Each structure stands twice: as C-alpha cells, then as structure tokens.
Amino acid sequence: MATTWAFFADAGLTVPLVGGATIIDGDVYTDRLVYFGSPATGKKLEAASAPGTDAIEVQPGYTPSPTAGGSDITNLKLALSAVDLDSAIGGVPLIVGTTLYSGPGGAVPIYVRTLELTLGPGVYDDVELVTNGLAESDA
Amino acid sequence: MAWPEGDVFPEGWSNASAMGSKWYVDYDFSHSADASLAAVSSGMDMARLRSPTLTLASSADATFWLRLDGNASGAFTVDWVPPDDDASTLLYIAPIGSMEWSEQTVSIPAGTGYLLFRIVGYSGTEVQAWIDDVVLPESSAPTVASVSWPVTIAPLQAHAFWPIIIFDGARVLWPVTVVSATPDVASVPWRVQVVHESSASLVWPIAVLDAAVVGGLDGAGGWSAAPDGRWQPVVTLDGADIAARLTGAVSVQHADNAARTAQFAYLPASAVQPMSLIGRPVQIAFAQSGGVSAQTLFTGVIETPEIDVQTGVITCTCTDQAQDVWAAMSRPAIDALVGGRWHPALGEPADNYEYMRARLESVPASWALDALRRPAIVLWDAEARSVTVRAADVVDGSLSVSLPSRSELRSRVTCTLQYRFPRLRIRGASARYAQSRAFFVRGTLEGVEAKQWLTRDMIMGALEGAQSSGWTLAAPVEIEHPRPQTIEPTSSIGGLGGGYTITAKDAQSWALGFKALLRARWAQSITETRTVTVVWPQIEAQLGTPAAETIGATLESEFDTGKWEADETVAPTTFATFVGDLHEDYESDGATAADADGAMLALLDRAWVRLYGASRSGRVRFSLPCRPDLWLDTHVTVETDTLRAAGKIVEVEHVLDPASGEAVTQLAIAVGMPGATPAAQPLWSLPARPVDAYSPPLSAYGCQIGTYVGGEIESPVFNEATMIGFVTNIEDLGLTDAQRNSRNWYPLQLSIKSPDIAAESRDPREVASDTTIEVAVPTSLLEIL
Structure with a gap:
C-alpha cells in the first residue's frame, strides 16, 4: 500500500508537486522549495528499518539508473533551509526526522537546488527525489 | 512426630517429606571451585541447613544419615541453636572427606531451638554432603496460628553451587506447596500494527534552457523563444501528452491578485466522461519545434469541461486553484511571506486566503502563484x-x-x-461640618444664649441617608464633641439663674461638628x-x-x-x-x-x-x-x-x-x-x-451641609427642600408666648446632600483628535x- 506522504508545492499540502527544474543555460542552478508531508489525518511516518529510531531520508535517486550524458544525482542538493543549500553536497541524502505526523503542521519544507554542472541545453529525466523504506501507521 | 505446622520452615529445609515421626530430608551440600574461592575465609559457613524449631521437655536423641565426599578441608557440623542464635551447642562434627552413608546420632538438650547442619571452613575444589532420614525427637507443637511456607535457599557465598537432590526411594512423598505472595505486575499496552513498507518518490526532470530563449528584446526584434519561428504547445492532461489531440488555440491568462487560468480544447482518443476530467492535473508549456526548450506556462487542474456533442471536442477551462492554496497556508507562513500589518479590529477574515488579502492591503504588492503554483508576493516597485x-x-x-x-x-x-x-x-x-461651642451656647450680659444641639445620632443618620445615592463611607466618621463645662453669664444677672452646664453625658451625645469621607x-x-x-x-x-x-x-x-x-x-x-x-x-x-x-x-x-x-x-x-x-x-x-x-x-x-x-x-x-x-x-x-x-468643579468633591437656625426674630419659614444641613432653633429661654408664637421654629434635624456626578464624568463620552x-x-x- 502506498504511503500518503508525498511531495507538494505548497505548505498547505493541497497542490501535488510537479517535480523538476528549469535552468537557463549558464545560470548555474535553480532553487525550489517543496514540501514533504501527508494531507491525511491521524497518521505518522517512520523508517521501516527501525521505526522511530532510524531516520527518514529524502535523497536524489536514479530513474532507474544513470545514463551516459544524462543528469546525475549530484545535480541535486537538498537542505532544510535556503541557507544550508550552499553547504549541501550534491547527491547526499537529507534527514528529515525520525517520526513525521500528517497534516499541514507536519509538513517538512525541503529546499532543492538543481545544478546545471556539465549539462547543456536539453531535458534530462534520469533523477528523482525518493525516500528510504517507510512505514506509515496510525498516530 | 507431627509436621511442624505453623512454624517457619527452616532455611534450606526444602523438598522434605515426613512419615510418622520421621523426617525425610534428602539434602546435598556441595560446592564447586572457582576463582571466588580465594575470597572464602576459613571458618565461614559454606552451606547450611536448618531444622524446624523444636521444643523439648527433656533432652532426647535425633538421628540422621550422612554421606560426605569431597576434596577439601573443613568439617560437617551439627549444632543446636537456641531461638536467639546465641550460645549454640556443637552436637556433631566430622571432617570433610570420603564417608559412605552412615547413621549418626546427636543428643539434643532440653529447651527450644533448632538443629543447624553446616559445612564449615571449607577450602578446596569441591565438596558434597548428603543427609537423609532425619529423625527428630517429639516436640511440642509450635503455637503460631498460620501456616507459612516460604522456601529460601540462600548460599552464603555468591558463587556457591546449591543443588537439591531428591531421591526417589521407598518413601512416602510429601509434596511441598509453595505459595508466594501475589507479585506486582507492570504492564504496558502493546498495540501491534502491521504496515507495508513503502516509499515516496518524485521524478525530477531537469530542463536546461538555452539562455538565448529568455534573451533578446531591447530592440533586437526576432523571436528568441522560437528563433526559427517553429514552435509547438506541450499540453499534458493527467500526465498524458495530448498536444496531438488539440483543436484551436491554447491560452493562458494571469493577472495580479487573481488565479491563473487556461483554456484548451481537444478531441479525446477514446470516449471520455467530461465530468471525470474535473480536477485532473494539467500542465501547459511552450516549446520550440520538437519539444526543445519547453517553458512552463501553466500548472493547475481542470475547473470546467464542456463537450461539443456534435464533434466530441472537449473544451477545458483550468485554474491554478490559487485561492485554495492560499487558504491552506498557515497564518505564520502568510505573515512571513507577506509582511505588512494587520489587526483583528480591521475585521476577522473568513479564511486564510482572505487573511492574506487583508494583510496585503498594507503592502505595496500583489499576490500570485507562479507557473509551478508556488505562492508569491510581488512588490510593485521590485x-x-x-x-x-x-x-x-x-x-x-x-x-x-x-x-x-x-x-x-x-x-x-x-x-x-x-x-x-x-x-x-x-x-x-x-462631608464636613463644624461649629464653635459659642454657636451652641454662650454667655451674655443678660445670661446665656443657647441653641438646640447637634447630636451623634443625627450625624450617623444623615450620613446613612447620604449613602443611598451611590456613595459609601470610605473611612470612620470623626465627631468633635464639646467638653463638659459650665458657661456662665458675662454679668451677675443670670438668664438661666447662674449658668449653662454641659455634663459629661451631654458631651458624649452632643457634637460641634464631624468629618466623613464618602x-x-x-x-x-x-x-x-x-x-x-x-x-x-x-x-x-x-x-x-x-x-x-x-x-x-x-x-x-x-x-x-x-x-x-x-x-x-x-x-x-x-x-x-x-x-x-x-x-x-x-x-x-x-x-x-x-x-x-x-x-x-x-x-x-x-x-x-x-x-x-x-x-x-x-x-x-x-x-x-x-x-x-x-x-x-x-x-x-x-x-x-x-x-x-x-x-x-x-x-x-x-x-x-x-x-x-x-x-x-x-x-x-x-x-x-x-x-x-x-x-x-x-x-x-x-x-x-x-x-x-x-x-x-470643586463642588464635585464636597457635600452640601448648611446651617439654619429657627426661633430667631429673622428666621424664615422652614423649607425642607432648600434647608439642607443642620437645622436647629434657639433655646426657648424666657420668651413670652407672644414672642414664641411670632417666630418660625424648625424641626431639629441634620441632612447631607452628597455631590452629584456630572454627565461629563458619568455618561458615555467621546474624545477625538x-x-x-x-x-x-x-x-x-x-x-x-
């Protein structure tokens, strides 16, 4: 059964996010703010590996595998604040907590910096944002 | 002998049985060597076994079977121990070593006590002792009413091995029931939820646009977004590309402080229930021919689908749901994004969308959602x-x-x-009133002139009346009394025949004045x-x-x-x-x-x-x-x-x-x-x-208390409405009837009028700037x- 947690465009968790970024060639990067949360009520989310102990992580991943000349997980930096984006490392998972609760109050803002790096003009569909294995249950 | 009901079962005296006067105790003392033996001191009890407490009228013998085996030094002993554990008597001693089963006899003195079987002073590697068939002399029954049956096996050293061996012989088994107290239990609800492991993912396409598509202008002419003039709309409905099914123009509108809208028409590849399209996600982009350099124009959902029943073409009107997005934002998030000022006195908004708009009225800016539906505040002069x-x-x-x-x-x-x-x-x-003593009584050449006195009762009564108009006494009333004295005429001709005396009793009742705070x-x-x-x-x-x-x-x-x-x-x-x-x-x-x-x-x-x-x-x-x-x-x-x-x-x-x-x-x-x-x-x-x-005015802070004297030649007619205060008369001292009848006489009384509170201080008042x-x-x- 799929989790009700997903990525949203707004803090109120009303607009499912259309992922991706557009970079003007030469602009180096584009920043986006997305929200990870669940609009359901009375739910909580934990890492399936050790609920309540292990971290819930959001990380750049491949769809399904890297391609030559395509985008790479290092094209994405993740942080919990805009300031932290500068020091974030491309491709590194972001810990968003050990237990998250549903509803707008439990939404986690995630800042995503998409770097152009060696990409040239074009559209690249090789990467995604993905979580580790999660267990959703009644709060 | 009888089983010692009620007695405290002796330490270690477990797994025992009895038949007739015999006690069958199969017991194994043993000890295994380990590193802790080095800490064992000579003379310490290595193991012990207590019999039940016995009470003997005279000395008697007890017998038991004993077997010893071991590689150690020390002794197996049997002591008689009085109840206070003091002055025990050694009854039997045998060195630890190899000794096959043999019956032993000990003589127990008269009195109360118990037998203590021990291994003493052991040092070595291993020792075992068995006792069996203990026959105790008859004993008077213990008098304890209840039967308690705890079993405690307590080796005296931390690492003592303490097995209990029960021989299954031709004996009557005597099962021992161990009843323990109800244990304390700690519990915790342990709800078990079985859930599926899952994960959330979001495809993150990266579009890198040639910088030229957003350049140009400034008189450059041409068309930087589509330099060769060839372009194509990119329309996805519910994730599916429907650009090839479009008919007519695609339009996207956006204005300050309004939702972004879009319209397009398409002919579905298969039959579609138009109502099922409501709320389906739509994305519209402009791209160069071949889908290159696609730029998003609209992200939203279908608001209203309309179908041409003749052609099957469905026209969709779409919205970015800006109002819903703003309404779902929390007020702190709106405050951080919008800034500005707002106060509930300006009107409580119906929802957070209205709250955002109310707050934005204090900021020179407009609201919008960008092409990816992110809330934004756009300053007018940015x-x-x-x-x-x-x-x-x-x-x-x-x-x-x-x-x-x-x-x-x-x-x-x-x-x-x-x-x-x-x-x-x-x-x-x-509320204040004061007169001199001379006002009330004074000596004259002709004698003494006097007026009727103000009294304490009159004062308290008048103040009581003053409080009925919204005022209360705020402090104790201070009354000034005349001092006891006699007032003499100033000549020898005395009008009262010699003087006017204020007695001590009069002085307590009469008053020259008073002070009160209302x-x-x-x-x-x-x-x-x-x-x-x-x-x-x-x-x-x-x-x-x-x-x-x-x-x-x-x-x-x-x-x-x-x-x-x-x-x-x-x-x-x-x-x-x-x-x-x-x-x-x-x-x-x-x-x-x-x-x-x-x-x-x-x-x-x-x-x-x-x-x-x-x-x-x-x-x-x-x-x-x-x-x-x-x-x-x-x-x-x-x-x-x-x-x-x-x-x-x-x-x-x-x-x-x-x-x-x-x-x-x-x-x-x-x-x-x-x-x-x-x-x-x-x-x-x-x-x-x-x-x-x-x-x-000052009059707002003082009570009206005047003075009115009747009986004088010029005294006017009494008027209760206007004569507020102390109303008195001259004393009738020798007036003729004609004189008395020609004058106006007043009722002796005191009235107090508390100040009015002006409308400016009491009524609803408006002040303005x-x-x-x-x-x-x-x-x-x-x-x-």
Missing part, C-alpha cells in the same frame, strides 16, 4: 527582473496606452480608529476617536480638489461594568482614601492601547498603499511573439518613438494557435502618475491619543513623446 521593449520587439499595432484615470485617483485617505473602553472611576468626597465607584464608557488623514499633496494640487476616501476600524475593550459597579470585590479594586478622583482604563486582551496603536498603524499603511495603488491605474499594453518567461514579477520599460513608460507587468496572456502558427504574449504594465520619482512607504509617527479636557500627515507616493516613467 526590479529583480527588468527588460526593455522597443518598437522592433512588439507586434505591429499592438502598443496602446491608457493613462491613469482621474476617477481612480485618490489624493487623501482618512483613517478613523475608534477605541472604546470602560474608564473605571473612583471619587472621594468630603466614596463613589462607577464606570464610564470612553470612545477615543483618532482620525488621521493621509494626504498626497502633489496630486491634490494637480487635481485642484481632494479625491478622498475613508477607511476605519473599531476596537472595543470588553468588561462587565455592571458587575464591577455592584461588587467592590471585583477587580480592579483600587479605593480612594482621599478627596479627589482616581481612574483606571480597562484594557482587555487584544484591545489594549498598544492594540489600538497597531490597528492605527495598519490603517495608515493601508491608506498609503491605497494612494499608491489608485495612482497605478494607467496601462501600457502590447504584444510580443510568445515570451513564456515574462511574468508578473517582471518590470518592463517600453521605449518607442512615441512613448516612454515603465512599470511592472500586471496582466499577461499567452495565446498559442497551432492552426495559424501564431504564438503571442499580450502584456499590460501598470503605470502611475508621471514623474519617475521613487518614494518609500512611510515610517509612521502616531499622533497622541486624544485627551478628555473636562475637569470637575484629528491629524493630517502628508506623504509622497512613487510616480512612474510615463512620457508621451
């Missing part, structure tokens, strides 16, 4: 992104100008804030009306007459004044202990004076924003070959041979018509009054709160050449 458009860039004939409308312009905004609160008033008033407590409703008119003098001078509007708010401090007036224990409980006034303005939560200032500042911000906003009613409109990158956050300067104008984009519409090949972006920029002069939003200095200028603040408002580059 120039984070600026482009210049010249004649070569615009579609021929598309440039038009509408100047700011006079009817839209505002030169002044009057802000009125009414702040209503209860003023809790307390007043102290004096207190009144009431609440008065105060309404402070602060009016501040924000004026833009330059535009008013240009218009020649004020173009005004009024905004306002009311803030009220709630308080149960009736309860406070009726009950002096209701806080605030400040009391007057002096003649004069005290007051406290009651400010309830959210309706303090600081709140009033906050609401006033929000009104002033709104006033300035209204002046600025009203001045921006001019529009410069033009069309460009489709420019998806131009949005409401872009500041555009238009430079042509006939026009120079600059302003923020306030309306944008993209129309993509694959049939005609035209893809056009129509823009409108807002322009204000000419001048191109910036002006910052004012930092307000609030005018002082209005002050109540009314000051009560009126201030004018002149401001500057940004003007625009707007030149008609």
Whole structure:
C-alpha cells in the first residue's frame, strides 16, 4: 500500500508537486522549495528499518539508473533551509526526522537546488527525489 | 512426630517429606571451585541447613544419615541453636572427606531451638554432603496460628553451587506447596500494527534552457523563444501528452491578485466522461519545434469541461486553484511571506486566503502563484527582473496606452480608529461640618444664649441617608464633641439663674461638628476617536480638489461594568482614601492601547498603499511573439518613438494557435502618475491619543451641609427642600408666648446632600483628535513623446 506522504508545492499540502527544474543555460542552478508531508489525518511516518529510531531520508535517486550524458544525482542538493543549500553536497541524502505526523503542521519544507554542472541545453529525466523504506501507521 | 505446622520452615529445609515421626530430608551440600574461592575465609559457613524449631521437655536423641565426599578441608557440623542464635551447642562434627552413608546420632538438650547442619571452613575444589532420614525427637507443637511456607535457599557465598537432590526411594512423598505472595505486575499496552513498507518518490526532470530563449528584446526584434519561428504547445492532461489531440488555440491568462487560468480544447482518443476530467492535473508549456526548450506556462487542474456533442471536442477551462492554496497556508507562513500589518479590529477574515488579502492591503504588492503554483508576493516597485521593449520587439499595432484615470485617483485617505473602553472611576468626597461651642451656647450680659444641639445620632443618620445615592463611607466618621463645662453669664444677672452646664453625658451625645469621607465607584464608557488623514499633496494640487476616501476600524475593550459597579470585590479594586478622583482604563486582551496603536498603524499603511495603488491605474499594453518567461514579477520599460513608460507587468496572456502558427504574449504594465520619482512607504509617527479636557468643579468633591437656625426674630419659614444641613432653633429661654408664637421654629434635624456626578464624568463620552500627515507616493516613467 502506498504511503500518503508525498511531495507538494505548497505548505498547505493541497497542490501535488510537479517535480523538476528549469535552468537557463549558464545560470548555474535553480532553487525550489517543496514540501514533504501527508494531507491525511491521524497518521505518522517512520523508517521501516527501525521505526522511530532510524531516520527518514529524502535523497536524489536514479530513474532507474544513470545514463551516459544524462543528469546525475549530484545535480541535486537538498537542505532544510535556503541557507544550508550552499553547504549541501550534491547527491547526499537529507534527514528529515525520525517520526513525521500528517497534516499541514507536519509538513517538512525541503529546499532543492538543481545544478546545471556539465549539462547543456536539453531535458534530462534520469533523477528523482525518493525516500528510504517507510512505514506509515496510525498516530 | 507431627509436621511442624505453623512454624517457619527452616532455611534450606526444602523438598522434605515426613512419615510418622520421621523426617525425610534428602539434602546435598556441595560446592564447586572457582576463582571466588580465594575470597572464602576459613571458618565461614559454606552451606547450611536448618531444622524446624523444636521444643523439648527433656533432652532426647535425633538421628540422621550422612554421606560426605569431597576434596577439601573443613568439617560437617551439627549444632543446636537456641531461638536467639546465641550460645549454640556443637552436637556433631566430622571432617570433610570420603564417608559412605552412615547413621549418626546427636543428643539434643532440653529447651527450644533448632538443629543447624553446616559445612564449615571449607577450602578446596569441591565438596558434597548428603543427609537423609532425619529423625527428630517429639516436640511440642509450635503455637503460631498460620501456616507459612516460604522456601529460601540462600548460599552464603555468591558463587556457591546449591543443588537439591531428591531421591526417589521407598518413601512416602510429601509434596511441598509453595505459595508466594501475589507479585506486582507492570504492564504496558502493546498495540501491534502491521504496515507495508513503502516509499515516496518524485521524478525530477531537469530542463536546461538555452539562455538565448529568455534573451533578446531591447530592440533586437526576432523571436528568441522560437528563433526559427517553429514552435509547438506541450499540453499534458493527467500526465498524458495530448498536444496531438488539440483543436484551436491554447491560452493562458494571469493577472495580479487573481488565479491563473487556461483554456484548451481537444478531441479525446477514446470516449471520455467530461465530468471525470474535473480536477485532473494539467500542465501547459511552450516549446520550440520538437519539444526543445519547453517553458512552463501553466500548472493547475481542470475547473470546467464542456463537450461539443456534435464533434466530441472537449473544451477545458483550468485554474491554478490559487485561492485554495492560499487558504491552506498557515497564518505564520502568510505573515512571513507577506509582511505588512494587520489587526483583528480591521475585521476577522473568513479564511486564510482572505487573511492574506487583508494583510496585503498594507503592502505595496500583489499576490500570485507562479507557473509551478508556488505562492508569491510581488512588490510593485521590485526590479529583480527588468527588460526593455522597443518598437522592433512588439507586434505591429499592438502598443496602446491608457493613462491613469482621474476617477481612480485618490489624493487623501482618512483613517478613523475608534477605541472604546470602560474608564473605571473612583471619587472621594468630603462631608464636613463644624461649629464653635459659642454657636451652641454662650454667655451674655443678660445670661446665656443657647441653641438646640447637634447630636451623634443625627450625624450617623444623615450620613446613612447620604449613602443611598451611590456613595459609601470610605473611612470612620470623626465627631468633635464639646467638653463638659459650665458657661456662665458675662454679668451677675443670670438668664438661666447662674449658668449653662454641659455634663459629661451631654458631651458624649452632643457634637460641634464631624468629618466623613464618602466614596463613589462607577464606570464610564470612553470612545477615543483618532482620525488621521493621509494626504498626497502633489496630486491634490494637480487635481485642484481632494479625491478622498475613508477607511476605519473599531476596537472595543470588553468588561462587565455592571458587575464591577455592584461588587467592590471585583477587580480592579483600587479605593480612594482621599478627596479627589482616581481612574483606571480597562484594557482587555487584544484591545489594549498598544492594540489600538497597531490597528492605527495598519490603517495608515493601508491608506498609503491605497494612494499608491489608485495612482497605478494607467496601462501600457502590447504584444510580443510568445515570451513564456515574462511574468508578473517582471518590470518592463517600453521605449518607442512615441512613448516612454515603465512599470511592472500586471496582466499577461499567452495565446498559442497551432492552426495559424501564431504564438503571442499580450502584456499590460501598470503605470502611475508621471514623474519617475521613487518614494518609500512611510515610517509612521502616531499622533497622541486624544485627551478628555473636562475637569470637575470643586463642588464635585464636597457635600452640601448648611446651617439654619429657627426661633430667631429673622428666621424664615422652614423649607425642607432648600434647608439642607443642620437645622436647629434657639433655646426657648424666657420668651413670652407672644414672642414664641411670632417666630418660625424648625424641626431639629441634620441632612447631607452628597455631590452629584456630572454627565461629563458619568455618561458615555467621546474624545477625538484629528491629524493630517502628508506623504509622497512613487510616480512612474510615463512620457508621451
């Protein structure tokens, strides 16, 4: 059964996010703010590996595998604040907590910096944002 | 012998059985070597076994079978131990070593005690001792009423091995029931949920656009978004590309402070229930031919589908659901994004979308969702992104100008804030009367003249009456009494036959005067009306007459004044202990004076924003070959041979018509009054709160107490309505009947009239201030050449 947690465009968790970024060639990067949360009520989310102990992580991943000349997980930096984006490392998972609760109050803002790096003009569909294995249950 | 019911079962005396007078105790003492043996001291008990307590009238023998085996030093002993464990008697001792089963006898002295079987002073590697068939002498039964059956096996060293071996022989088994106390239990609910492991993912396509597609303009002409003039719309419905099924034009509209909308029509590849399309996600982009350099124009959902039943074409009207997105945002998030000022006194919004709009009224900015539906606040004067458009860039004939409308312009905004609160008033008033003793009695040449006396009872009664009009006694009454004395005539001819005597008893009753403090407590409703008119003098001078509007708010401090007036224990409980006034303005939560200032500042911000906003009613409109990158956050300067104008984009519409090949972006920029002069939003200095200028007269703090004497030649007729105070008469000292009947005589009495509280102090009162603040408002580059 799929989790009700997903990525949203707004803090109120009303607009499912259309992922991706557009970079003007030469602009180096584009920043986006997305929200990870669940609009359901009375739910909580934990890492399936050790609920309540292990971290819930959001990380750049491949769809399904890297391609030559395509985008790479290092094209994405993740942080919990805009300031932290500068020091974030491309491709590194972001810990968003050990237990998250549903509803707008439990939404986690995630800042995503998409770097152009060696990409040239074009559209690249090789990467995604993905979580580790999660267990959703009644709060 | 009988089993020793009720006795404390001896330590280690477990797994025992009895038959007749025999006790069968199969017991194994043993000890294994380990590192801890080094800590064993010689003489210590290595193991012990206690018999039940016995009471013997005379000495008797006990027998038991013993087997020893071991590689150690030490001894197996049997002691007789009195109940106090003192002065035990050694009955038997055998060295540890190899000893096969043999019956042993010990002589037990008379008295009460128990047998103690021990291994003593052991050191070595291993030792075992067995005892069996213990036969004890008859004993008087213990007298303990209850049977307790605890079993405690306690090796004396931490590492002692303490097995119990039970031989299954030809004996009657004597099962031992061990009853333990109910254990304490700690429990915790342990709900088990079985859930599926899952994960969330989001595809993150990266589009890198050639910088040239967002360049150009500034007279460069051409079409940077589609340099070769070939383009295509990209429309996805519920994730599926339906561009090939489109019919007619695709359009996207967006304006300040409005949702983004889009329209397109398509012929579904298969039958579709139009109603199922409502709410389905839609994304529209403009791309160069082949899908290159796609730029998103719209992200949203279908609001209204319409079907042409003849052709099957479905026309979809779409929205970005801006209102819902804003409504779902929390107020702190809106506050952080919008800034500005707001106060509940300005009206409580229905939802957070309305709250955002109410707050935005104090900020020179507009709201929108960007192409990816992210909430944004766009400042009117922000120039984070600026482009210049010249004649070569615009579609021929598309440039038009509408100047700011006079009817839209505002030169002044009057802000009125009414702040209503209860003023809790307390007043102290004096009730005071004093006469000299000579007023009441004095010696004359003819004798003594006297008047009827003021008395203590009259004073207290009159003060009681004064309190019935809302006043209360605030302090003990001070009464001045005459001193006991005799007043003699000033000549030898005595009118009273020698003098007028005030006895000690008279002096306690009579009074020369008194002092009392009365207190009144009431609440008065105060309404402070602060009016501040924000004026833009330059535009008013240009218009020649004020173009005004009024905004306002009311803030009220709630308080149960009736309860406070009726009950002096209701806080605030400040009391007057002096003649004069005290007051406290009651400010309830959210309706303090600081709140009033906050609401006033929000009104002033709104006033300035209204002046600025009203001045921006001019529009410069033009069309460009489709420019998806131009949005409401872009500041555009238009430079042509006939026009120079600059302003923020306030309306944008993209129309993509694959049939005609035209893809056009129509823009409108807002322009204000000419001048191109910036002006910052004012930092307000609030005018002082209005002050109540009314000051009560002195009479408001004193009681009316006059003096009226009857029986004198000139005494007027008594008038109870006007003669408020001490009313007395001269003493009838030798008047003739004719004289007595010709004069006016009064009732002896004292009345006190407490002061009235003026309407200015009691009735609802309004105080007002009126201030004018002149401001500057940004003007625009707007030149008609």
